[in-house]
Amino acid sequence: MHAPILVTGGTGTIGRRVVPLLVASGRQVRVLSRHPRPDSPGVTHLEGDTVADRGLEAATDGVEVVVHLAGGRTGDDLAARHVAAAARAAGVRHLLLVSVVGADRMPIGYFRAKAAAEQAVAGSGVPWTVLRVAQLHDLVLPVARAAARLPVTPAPRGLRFEPVHRDEVARRLADLALGEPAGRVPDLAGPEVLDLAALVASFREAEDRRPARRLPLPLAGAVGRAYREGANLAGPDARRGTRTWQEFLTATMLDSFKSAADGAA
Numbered sequence: 676m677h678a679p680i681l682v683t684g685g686t687g688t689i690g691r692r693v694v695p696l697l698v699a700s701g702r703q704v705r706v707l708s709r710h711p712r713p714d715s716p717g718v719t720h721l722e723g724d725t726v727a728d729r730g731l732e733a734a735t736d737g738v739e740v741v742v743h744l745a746g747g748r749t750g751d752d753l754a755a756r757h758v759a760a761a762a763r764a765a766g767v768r769h770l771l772l773v774s775v776v777g778a779d780r781m782p783i784g785y786f787r788a789k790a791a792a793e794q795a796v797a798g799s800g801v802p803w804t805v806l807r808v809a810q811l812h813d814l815v816l817p818v819a820r821a822a823a824r825l826p827v828t829p830a831p832r833g834l835r836f837e838p839v840h841r842d843e844v845a846r847r848l849a850d851l852a853l854g855e856p857a858g859r860v861p862d863l864a865g866p867e868v869l870d871l872a873a874l875v876a877s878f879r880e881a882e883d884r885r886p887a888r889r890l891p892l893p894l895a896g897a898v899g900r901a902y903r904e905g906a907n908l909a910g911p912d913a914r915r916g917t918r919t920w921q922e923f924l925t926a927t928m929l930d931s932f933k934s935a936a937d938g939a940a
């Protein structure tokens with residue numbers, strides 16, 4: 676009989692796909708997030724706050740593996756320190772952290788916090804694994820949608836993404852959680868590198884609209900230089916998902932069509 680696995684942020688876009696994979700492998704799962712949620716078969720929900728260091732002692736008590744996915748725009752460094760300290764105090768066997776590709780290369784607060792979170796985990800004394808992942812298709816979608824509404828498509832020079840599918844990230848995280856601590860594992864990114872204009876062009880095409888003129892824009896400062904140098908991109912050693920932006924868009928459009936049709940019925 677295995678001890679439970681704690682998934683912080685198990686209700687988020689990635690977490691709610693990781694949790695059923697762990698349950699399907701026969702594990703009991705505890706989910707920690709800030710808002711109350713009902714329990715379900717194999718899943719106990721606990722309220723807590725990783726940034727405020729609330730509820731972590733109870734959540735980690737008797738747990739074998741912690742999958743730390745809870746995250747926000749700020750505070751991920753502090754949250755990781757709290758989770759790592761609680762995991763250590765509870766004698767956790769494996770602490771798995773999700774981070775972001777380019778964490779230690781991008782001069783942006785969110786990335787810096789992720790780099791500090793990685794250090795907190797690696798220095799915790801708990802055997803650990805860190806997986807850096809690229810932006811999900813879901814995160815890129817609202818950016819592409821907003822840009823597609825404009826009469827011209829902004830094309831910041833050097834800004835590229837390699838979006839990855841949430842299900843492929845969830846599968847990899849579940850496999851890592853069920854495996855042995857592995858330290859820093861190869862980054863996980865999507866199968867293609869796309870600039871904003873290409874993302875927007877596919878979005879307009881999916882909506883059966885004509886392409887818009889591209890408006891090249893300079894990207895200033897250290898952030899611009901980092902993007903131009905591809906500091907946010909995974910290198911040749913990365914693992915690549917197989918699901919493309921186009922496949923994601925088509926599936927998303929079909930889902931919205933189906934919801935609209937169901938609503939009208």
Ligand SMILES: NC(=O)c1ccc[n+]([C@@H]2O[C@H](COP(=O)([O-])OP(=O)(O)OC[C@H]3O[C@@H](n4cnc5c(N)ncnc54)[C@H](OP(=O)(O)O)[C@@H]3O)[C@@H](O)[C@H]2O)c1
Nearest residue numbers: 684686687688689708709710724725726745746810811814
């Ligand atoms: N999405 C991406 O493109 C991407 C790329 C690379 C890395 N990541 C990282 O992957 C992780 C998961 O991303 P996601 O897209 O699934 O995020 P998400 O959809 O925003 O979900 C965040 C989850 O964390 C919980 N949470 C947030 N702040 C918390 C706090 N202080 N204490 C406890 N729980 C908290 C949220 O639940 P409540 O709101 O109920 O607390 C939710 O379950 C994050 O660490 C993110 O930085 C994401």
